[in-house]
Amino acid sequence: MSKAFYVTTPIYYANAEPHMGHAYTTVVADFLARFHRLDGFDTYFLSGTDEHGEKIFQAANQAGMDPQQFCDRISQRFRDAWQVLDISHDDFIRTTEERHKAVVLRLLEALYAGGDIYYDEYEGLYCVGCERFLTDKELVDGQCPDHLRAPESRREGNYFFRMEKYRGWLRSYIRDHPDFIRPAGYKNEVLALLGEPIGDLSISRPKGRVPWGIELPWDAEHVAYVWVDALINYASALGFPDGARYRTYWPVAQHLIGKDILKPHAVFWPTVLKAAGVPLYQHLNVGGFLKGHDDEQKMSKSLGNVIDPFEMAKKYGSDAVRYYLLKDTVYGQDSSIGEQFLIERYNADLANDLGNLLSRVRALLTRHTDGVLPAPAQQEADQAIIAAGTALVGQVRSLVGRLRIFEALETVLQFVRQLNRYFNDEAPWKLAKAADGRERLGTVLYNIAEGLRIVSVLLEPAMPTKARQVRTDLGLGDYAFADLEAWGQAAPGTKIPAKAAILFPKSAAGKAKRQSPSKKEAAQVEQISLEEFAKVQLRVAEVKAADKVAGADKLLKLTLAVGDETRTVVSGIAPWYQPAELPGRKVVLVANLKPAKLRGIVSEGMILAADDGAGHLVLVGPEQDIAAGTEVR
Numbered sequence: 001m002s003k004a005f006y007v008t009t010p011i012y013y014a015n016a017e018p019h020m021g022h023a024y025t026t027v028v029a030d031f032l033a034r035f036h037r038l039d040g041f042d043t044y045f046l047s048g049t050d051e052h053g054e055k056i057f058q059a060a061n062q063a064g065m066d067p068q069q070f071c072d073r074i075s076q077r078f079r080d081a082w083q084v085l086d087i088s089h090d091d092f093i094r095t096t097e098e099r100h101k102a103v104v105l106r107l108l109e110a111l112y113a114g115g116d117i118y119y120d121e122y123e124g125l126y127c128v129g130c131e132r133f134l135t136d137k138e139l140v141d142g143q144c145p146d147h148l149r150a151p152e153s154r155r156e157g158n159y160f161f162r163m164e165k166y167r168g169w170l171r172s173y174i175r176d177h178p179d180f181i182r183p184a185g186y187k188n189e190v191l192a193l194l195g196e197p198i199g200d201l202s203i204s205r206p207k208g209r210v211p212w213g214i215e216l217p218w219d220a221e222h223v224a225y226v227w228v229d230a231l232i233n234y235a236s237a238l239g240f241p242d243g244a245r246y247r248t249y250w251p252v253a254q255h256l257i258g259k260d261i262l263k264p265h266a267v268f269w270p271t272v273l274k275a276a277g278v279p280l281y282q283h284l285n286v287g288g289f290l291k292g293h294d295d296e297q298k299m300s301k302s303l304g305n306v307i308d309p310f311e312m313a314k315k316y317g318s319d320a321v322r323y324y325l326l327k328d329t330v331y332g333q334d335s336s337i338g339e340q341f342l343i344e345r346y347n348a349d350l351a352n353d354l355g356n357l358l359s360r361v362r363a364l365l366t367r368h369t370d371g372v373l374p375a376p377a378q379q380e381a382d383q384a385i386i387a388a389g390t391a392l393v394g395q396v397r398s399l400v401g402r403l404r405i406f407e408a409l410e411t412v413l414q415f416v417r418q419l420n421r422y423f424n425d426e427a428p429w430k431l432a433k434a435a436d437g438r439e440r441l442g443t444v445l446y447n448i449a450e451g452l453r454i455v456s457v458l459l460e461p462a463m464p465t466k467a468r469q470v471r472t473d474l475g476l477g478d479y480a481f482a483d484l485e486a487w488g489q490a491a492p493g494t495k496i497p498a499k500a501a502i503l504f505p506k507s508a509a510g511k512a513k514r515q516s517p518s519k520k521e522a523a524q525v526e527q528i529s530l531e532e533f534a535k536v537q538l539r540v541a542e543v544k545a546a547d548k549v550a551g552a553d554k555l556l557k558l559t560l561a562v563g564d565e566t567r568t569v570v571s572g573i574a575p576w577y578q579p580a581e582l583p584g585r586k587v588v589l590v591a592n593l594k595p596a597k598l599r600g601i602v603s604e605g606m607i608l609a610a611d612d613g614a615g616h617l618v619l620v621g622p623e624q625d626i627a628a629g630t631e632v633r
């Protein structure tokens with residue numbers, strides 16, 4: 001039996017148009033779904049819309065529409081958006097569907113029958129934006145930090161679920177399953193929340209006030225609270241409790257959410273499942289925010305334009321937008337995005353590194369091998385490419401398994417750059433002119449084509465259309481990840497098509513290209529003399545140990561070997577690097593910087609990193625191995 005994979009997006013409120021935040025979570029989910037399909041998993045991918053509750057009811061009233069018709073319209077907008085972005089969901093659930101309502105009733109009945117429901121009067125602070133009561137601790141200056149509004153004081157009779165009763169159990173469960181909520185920062189947040197009483201959960205609204213919802217099975221004067229209704233979609237779409245899909249996919253359910261809806265997913269949902277006697281989902285994957293134009297607080301002026309994914313998809317193609325969203329964000333963290341960065345990514349990775357290589361190899365194949373993939377005669381000089389190409393799928397699988405998606409894509413792109421270097425070093429255009437160069441020419445061109453085959457399959461989850469185009473342009477069909485572990489699966493003799501459109505036309509990105517901030521900055525930057533530069537002492541250092549700094553999310557304390565000396569450096573790289581991955585790495589140290597105290601630790605220097613200002617940072621190190629302590633000039 002094949003392995004199963006089930007991934008869900010949040011179901012989106014049917015009260016407003018889809019925007020980039022929704023697109024982001026959905027593109028990540030689509031990436032994972034496509035990735036697992038190619039990796040041989042029996043995959044199910046669910047998205048949908050959340051259509052009940054006070055917020056939707058108010059929005060429909062304001063639009064002067066019947067709530068169901070209002071939801072029909074917005075739900076369709078989400079489906080249209082997912083089509084534009086090439087989202088491959090297997091199902092799209094709406095909470096106003098009968099198949100969903102039936103499961104909600106069933107689960108509520110189970111809670112009621114289990115004695116976990118009681119009726120009480122309640123008074124609290126309610127945020128309609130969040131559709132939940134907020135605790136005093138969650139408020140910032142008296143306001144909901146996500147919706148920047150003061151919550152309303154509410155007093156009403158509600159049915160309650162005995163959530164507090166399950167707090168201790170949930171706390172232990174999360175401790176015993178360290179991968180249940182990831183990245184770990186969010187797990188710790190939930191554990192902290194569970195360190196204090198969480199109270200019981202109001203699970204109903206009086207119908208007199210909120211008529212738009214599912215009536216409780218035991219009291220028709222109340223409707224189910226929208227969060228309890230909505231969370232159940234993940235099980236109802238599978239045909240809970242007897243459906244074959246439920247049996248196959250529920251044990252491996254992975255939810256993808258934004259950090260704003262952590263509490264309902266990490267606290268309400270598992271406790272409800274536990275009380276109803278249903279096993280828990282497997283993983284809760286929590287993403288950060290994209291900083292976008294719909295929230296001024298999250299916008300950064302210095303970054304220029306923010307992007308609307310649908311407008312961008314029209315301009316640059318859906319694949320470029322998907323690739324950009326996946327490559328320029330660190331899953332789990334907030335990221336700033338902008339059109340300018342998309343253009344830079346498009347030009348550098350897609351048009352130059354990938355697109356140019358494809359068109360160069362096609363041109364030489366057409367000209368010198370009759371448009372046919374030649375049979376290779378591998379030599380020593382080809383072994384590095386072969387080893388790197390066949391190792392790639394394992395590396396990418398491991399990174400994606402840890403949700404390090406941008407690193408997985410960067411690993412593939414590094415191999416594309418290696419192929420470009422191989423192409424330039426072997427200079428097939430010169431081989432074509434040499435009297436005895438034919439065989440070598442054929443081998444080099446074959447290896448580039450084979451490398452591009454592997455690359456295209458690994459990029460397919462991010463860019464389904466363009467990745468297939470790479471293969472079509474080389475006369476190749478579809479492959480699974482299992483076909484990437486051995487070199488040589490592009491069959492020699494394959495005829496490549498005579499004509500092909502340019503993979504990533506520069507014009508698309510070129511037209512909109514403004515002067516990049518870096519160039520502008522470069523023009524304004526003060527120039528220094530060689531003597532001034534010589535004052536800076538740069539040295540290669542080896543990381544011996546890396547530790548988190550208590551109370552500082554961004555800082556790591558590094559112990560560095562610099563020749564015979566040991567130095568301590570505090571560096572703000574924690575959002576990008578885990579302490580465990582650093583020991584053994586060589587970095588570049590500014591060795592004569594005046595020591596400074598950070599969080600009580602004396603930092604003796606600074607290490608260099610490249611930072612694109614868009615949330616992507618990589619350490620700078622020597623290109624080949626060299627002794628720690630060596631001077632960098």
Ligand code: MSP
Pocket residue numbers: 009010011012013020021022024025050230231232233256257258259260261288289290291292
């Ligand atoms: N209906 C609830 C979810 C119920 S799931 C059982 C809901 N809907 S929502 O439409 O308001 O937002 C859904 C999700 O969209 C957020 O949790 C988040 O995943 C995503 N995003 C919305 N804005 C976002 C950003 N600006 N950035 C990244 N994602 C954010 O909450």
